[in-house]
Amino acid sequence: MRRAIVIGLYTLAGLAALAVVGMGVWVFYVQNVEKPAYRVVLQDGAIEVRDYPALVIAEVTTTGDRRGAVNAGFRPLANYIFAKERTGDTIAMTAPVTQQRSLSRNGNDDSWTVQFIMPSKYKLGDLPAPAGATVQLKQVPASRRIAIRFSGVATDALIAEQEAVLRTWIAKGNLATSVAATATYAYYNDPFTPGPFRRNEVMFDVATKP
Numbered sequence: 001m002r003r004a005i006v007i008g009l010y011t012l013a014g015l016a017a018l019a020v021v022g023m024g025v026w027v028f029y030v031q032n033v034e035k036p037a038y039r040v041v042l043q044d045g046a047i048e049v050r051d052y053p054a055l056v057i058a059e060v061t062t063t064g065d066r067r068g069a070v071n072a073g074f075r076p077l078a079n080y081i082f083a084k085e086r087t088g089d090t091i092a093m094t095a096p097v098t099q100q101r102s103l104s105r106n107g108n109d110d111s112w113t114v115q116f117i118m119p120s121k122y123k124l125g126d127l128p129a130p131a132g133a134t135v136q137l138k139q140v141p142a143s144r145r146i147a148i149r150f151s152g153v154a155t156d157a158l159i160a161e162q163e164a165v166l167r168t169w170i171a172k173g174n175l176a177t178s179v180a181a182t183a184t185y186a187y188y189n190d191p192f193t194p195g196p197f198r199r200n201e202v203m204f205d206v207a208t209k210p
Contacts, residue, residue, distance in 0.1 A: 034094045034119050035188075038145075046149045047169055049206070055140045056118040056127070061102070063110050066156060070099045070187070073114025080135045081116060088128035092119050096186035096201070144206040146170065146179060147186070153195040154187060163202045170204070179204035 042049035058080055060073040074097065078084075081091040098115045118127060124139045148166040152158050163183055170179060188199035 034092065035096070036117060037120065041144075044169070044174070047146065047166065048149070049144065049146050049175070052143050052145060053120075054142045056122055056124050057115045057138060057140055058118060058127075058130070059113050059115040059136050059138065060134055062112050062114060064112075065110075066099070066112070066159075066185070069110075069112035070097070070114055070185075073099070073112065076134045077114065077116045080130050083128075085131040086128055091122070091127070094119055095188045096199075098184050098186045098203075100184045101182055145184075145203045146175065146206060147201045147203040149199060149201050151196055151198050151200070153198065154185070154200045159185060159200070159202060162200075166202055166204070175206065178207045180207065 036052055036055060038050040038052045040048050040050055058077055060076050062069040062072040064072065077097075080086065081093060083090045094117050096117075098117070100113050100115075102111050102113050124137060127137055130137065146166065148162050148169075150158070150162050166183075184203045184205070186201040186203060188201075189197070
């Protein structure tokens, strides 16, 4: 009996050590993945107004529900940066992966644009051409955005809840200018990151700088 208890304690200690190591790997990964170098110009709790520099992005347009669309968009974008279907060097993964609803050609609202932000060292002309027409490269001009940050698994319900909080904050007159009607959803972590440690955001482009 005593031996079983000792073995159990050693097992728990080993699992705890693995958890600590795993957390350290996660922290290292999150801290070392490049993210856009935005400047916070206003903060109210989890809500921030940010100025973003011009960004070079790779994007794919997909259709379906939110989760299915981002998964479908992720695959060709990952194939592009990891040079699975083209010649040339691989491109480092960055964060976040973003997703925005857009009207499809037939007028339906089930179309989504999924984007990877390219590392800041690249200009648009530096990037290798995609293998086909699925992945599009473009430069997004410098912009001001308002974002709300939250943790958890990004379910439709959680995203809708946070988007409602952000819309309410905006409606109270906290911004002197209007924002885009369509939100952008930003995901910073892989699917294996535990919910409490994930970073998600809902963002709106601000129409003009105040």
